Amino acid sequence: MSHDESPTLLRRQLGRFLREMRESQGLTIQDAAKEVQLSYNALQRLESGRTINPRKQDVRELCMLYEVDAEETKQAVDLAARAAAARGDDDVIALGGMFSDAFNMYVGLERSARRLTSYQVQVPGLLQTADYARALIGSFLHNGTNDEIERSVQIRLRRQVIVTRKARPVALEILLDESALHRIVGNRRVMRAQLAQLTEAGKRENVSLRIHPHSAGFTRGILHGSFVILDFGTDRRGDPVEPPVVYLDGGMSSDLYLEKQELVQRYTEMVDCIRRTALDETSTRDLLRQVAKEKYGDR
Template identity: 65%
Template sequence: MPETDDTTSPTLLRRQLGRFLREAREGRGLSIANAAKEVQLSFNALQRLETGRTVNPRRQDVRELCSLYEVDVEDTGKAVGLAARAATAKDEGGVTSLGGLFSDAFNMYVSMERSAWKLISYQELIPGLLQTADYARAMISAFFAGGSEEEIDQRVQIRLDRQVIVTRRTRPLNLDVLLHESALHRVIGGPRVMAIQLRQLAEISKQPNVSVRIHPFSAGSVWGLPAIPFVLLDFGTDSRGIPVEPPIVYLDGAMSSDVYIEKREVVQRYHEFAEAVRRTALDEVRTRDLLRQAARRFEQ
């Protein structure tokens, strides 16, 4: 995959750096006050850094925080590099293209997903957060055809580990999936894998924090446009009703760069598009019926 290009938004990079440092601090069980004292920063300075509001994050501060949090050498280097990029990148209208910069342990989208309060996803394949191990393995094996069995196993486990945000007891993700009917017919991993996947999808859609609705072929196109898969990430509000972070649209670049959109009016258009899809989608009960019907066909 290509390296990050010049459309990198400093706002998004600062948010990613802050999120990484916050999660590393919390992983060590340290408060902002204690961590700031250890590296000789003020409480406010570290809080600004963690919320992405530090315009020019200092690499030395990031390095010392990573040392305090016992971050490994590889991810420390990436965090320091991220601080340097955030300080020098130009804002390109709220659109960011990223590819190949982050490892699985330091992945921007996965980090955002973990921090999100609500996620709206329009997909033509079963989304990763709801995939069975066998469905995930079939997809990953096809994409990384040259990968070793060990590498495939590791990637599958990473995908399964992500799913805890949907099932955890404390603050589970509110997941709203709009799934095109084609996902029920595109065979991934064979009939048995598909049958199990579709039945599991029907079951998990009963969870109060999960909504799955099929957008049928009969609904045609929305706004006369062919829909492309996208994810809307909403990070919720704090105790004062202020957004924790601005919402973002994520477009999976597959073999090229992933795209992150922060521009408010564009994010709003994606919300409107999702609502238009929802208006022509099957309700949740009819969706579960269709999922089970498709599963039965694969079982025959």
């Protein structure tokens, strides 16, 4: 167990999982709490990540009630133990990563967010075509079977429902580095289709897509990598449902999660700087069409 693990992120991850499992069974909090002999408030606190020391026995009984399989039950119980024992300082938290088989922390956060603000140097997963995703994943899982690659592709595509669903789609702001238009993933045909999909995605009311051009130089004089700011909206009283989180893809290492307010603020300020030098949405679509025609068009 890493002493750097964040108790708040772990509790939120556990609560989110339990809530989704309960809802998949069509149970209310009242129904589930009664079945496992918890109070309504106790289960509500557990699902919202506010239980300081989640009990493994409670988690195990809830998983049995929700008909969770043995492997996921084991992971959930382990998560409860880690959440109770973690003593992270909520500064920079390293969890999971490409090589982790544990619950995907980021996907759970992404699914719960009301707004995602992201700077990317490649087309983000939420806007990838199947062929673009297949080329990327196939390159990473170069020793994987076709079935393994295809499963990963389908998981990535299913994530996109948060953008396209009719009820409360996520507000998605993508600031995409121009290099993503020119670095070939797959082949010219794949890139042509991907740029066309980006053009269409940028027309959605809940999506803002803007290219950060090479001519903008280095924001604040540094070469920064990709990041995502996840915002979870506010409740009826106007209070944040959950504190915002900054996610940094760890690539070959662990993913990083920044929870500390001053660190989140730094990335929020970085976004403001990038916005000021990014193309507007109309110019972005023009550039996407131009590159698709001139670089990837039929010859």
